[in-house]
Amino acid sequence: MTFPELNLNPSLLRAIQACGFSAPTDIQREAIPQVLAGRDLMASAQTGTGKTAAFVLPALQRLQDNAPRPGNGPRVLVLTPTRELAMQVADNIRQLGRFVSLHSGNVVGGMAYQPQIRLLREPLDLLVATPGRLMDHMEAGRVDFSRLEMLVLDEADRMLDMGFVQAVKRIAAAMPTERQTLLFSATLEGRILDIARQLLRDPVTVKLAANHEQHAAIEQRIHQADDASHKHSLLEHYLGDEALEQAVIFTATKRGADRLAKKLRNLGHTSAALHGDMSQNARKRTVEQMRRGKFRLLVATDVAARGLDIKGISHVINFDLPMVAEDYIHRIGRTGRGGASGTAVSLVGPDDWGKLGGIERLTGRKLERRTIDGLEPTRPEPRGQRPAGPKRRSGGRPGNRARRGAPRKPANVARRRSAA
Numbered sequence: 001m002t003f004p005e006l007n008l009n010p011s012l013l014r015a016i017q018a019c020g021f022s023a024p025t026d027i028q029r030e031a032i033p034q035v036l037a038g039r040d041l042m043a044s045a046q047t048g049t050g051k052t053a054a055f056v057l058p059a060l061q062r063l064q065d066n067a068p069r070p071g072n073g074p075r076v077l078v079l080t081p082t083r084e085l086a087m088q089v090a091d092n093i094r095q096l097g098r099f100v101s102l103h104s105g106n107v108v109g110g111m112a113y114q115p116q117i118r119l120l121r122e123p124l125d126l127l128v129a130t131p132g133r134l135m136d137h138m139e140a141g142r143v144d145f146s147r148l149e150m151l152v153l154d155e156a157d158r159m160l161d162m163g164f165v166q167a168v169k170r171i172a173a174a175m176p177t178e179r180q181t182l183l184f185s186a187t188l189e190g191r192i193l194d195i196a197r198q199l200l201r202d203p204v205t206v207k208l209a210a211n212h213e214q215h216a217a218i219e220q221r222i223h224q225a226d227d228a229s230h231k232h233s234l235l236e237h238y239l240g241d242e243a244l245e246q247a248v249i250f251t252a253t254k255r256g257a258d259r260l261a262k263k264l265r266n267l268g269h270t271s272a273a274l275h276g277d278m279s280q281n282a283r284k285r286t287v288e289q290m291r292r293g294k295f296r297l298l299v300a301t302d303v304a305a306r307g308l309d310i311k312g313i314s315h316v317i318n319f320d321l322p323m324v325a326e327d328y329i330h331r332i333g334r335t336g337r338g339g340a341s342g343t344a345v346s347l348v349g350p351d352d353w354g355k356l357g358g359i360e361r362l363t364g365r366k367l368e369r370r371t372i373d374g375l376e377p378t379r380p381e382p383r384g385q386r387p388a389g390p391k392r393r394s395g396g397r398p399g400n401r402a403r404r405g406a407p408r409k410p411a412n413v414a415r416r417r418s419a420a
Contacts (some may be wrong), residue, residue, distance in 0.1 A: 025050035073144035074127035252320035
């Protein structure tokens with residue numbers, strides 16, 4: 001199928017060509033005709049599959065085809081879980097809507113209120129917002145949904161994970177009931193289905209590859225690490241590999257991201273941190289510098305797991321495994337984008353085996369274990385431990401003996417020190 005076969009507006013086809021898109025992706029081919037037909041839609045699609053264009057293009061088409069109602073407020077609202085994803089969606093709107101008359105804007109946290117207040121007083125075509133900040137404006141009586149024709153819930157599973165379920169329900173309840181509603185999520189199960197039943201009307205379901213079939217172009221590796229020092233040595237091994245062009249390194253905490261980025265700079269690597277304590281302008285500047293190649297390494301928390309789209313990311317390295325298994329899918333999706341291949345490396349410490357079990361259940365596969373000569377773990381992989389379950393009170397956690405002073409293999413210690 002080609003884009004002209006989707007019966008899109010000539011101005012949109014011109015923008016598609018200017019963006020360099022040759023043919024619709026699977027999610028675009030399946031979703032766009034259904035949305036153009038006016039159907040509610042729930043779709044499972046990972047980042048990097050062209051999912052954003054799958055709702056932006058038909059939304060722009062609708063705005064061109066239908067006369068606006070009188071008044072102020074948005075005609076289309078896109079809800080996203082994070083500022084980063086909101087900015088990415090807004091960028092897609094600018095690119096795909098460059099040849100149409102369009103008034104759009106963002107309402108997200110971490111930005112000044114006054115420009116957003118002025119924006120909400122205007123007749124908007126398309127608004128991209130995060131639930132928390134939009135609720136702030138709604139509670140102050142600044143949001144008018146009387147013109148709203150379409151609601152898009154982007155990364156709906158992440159919004160639920162972040163505790164926005166009640167906000168999403170309240171926002172939807174303030175809208176006209178005859179609206180069209182689109183829901184995009186990494187998975188279509190559990191609470192997502194409950195939300196879909198409440199907010200969507202007779203939706204069409206588009207479900208792409210299951211979790212175990214996704215990211216076929218990404219080689220996923222697991223390295224067992226005895227402790228933090230061992231993780232640093234394994235990380236240094238990969239950073240010395242010429243195949244690593246640019247990498248996103250994920251940590252569990254903001255402080256950990258700052259510390260690791262500083263340590264890598266001290267070791268001579270061009271690196272920067274990206275996390276939620278940075279201002280929006282600082283985060284945007286850091287991402288742009290990474291895109292331009294100023295940094296080889298970006299050390300990030302899960303704030304960057306969704307919405308970060310940088311071509312040329314050859315590796316994703318999980319220095320810390322995520323607490324939520326679904327975030328693993330989105331983390332590794334930072335590489336292997338746009339038909340390219342990638343490598344995802346996870347460093348699994350003594351306390352991470354439960355998290356790894358949850359990831360393997362979600363992906364439906366046992367991830368490949370790897371060892372590096374001179375950096376082998378000193379203990380075997382734990383056996384018989386309940387994956388992703390509570391810690392046992394008896395028997396201790398894997399690796400307690402080593403932390404109490406059990407010696408490592410001398411050869412390994414010497415090799416790790418030289419590698420560091």
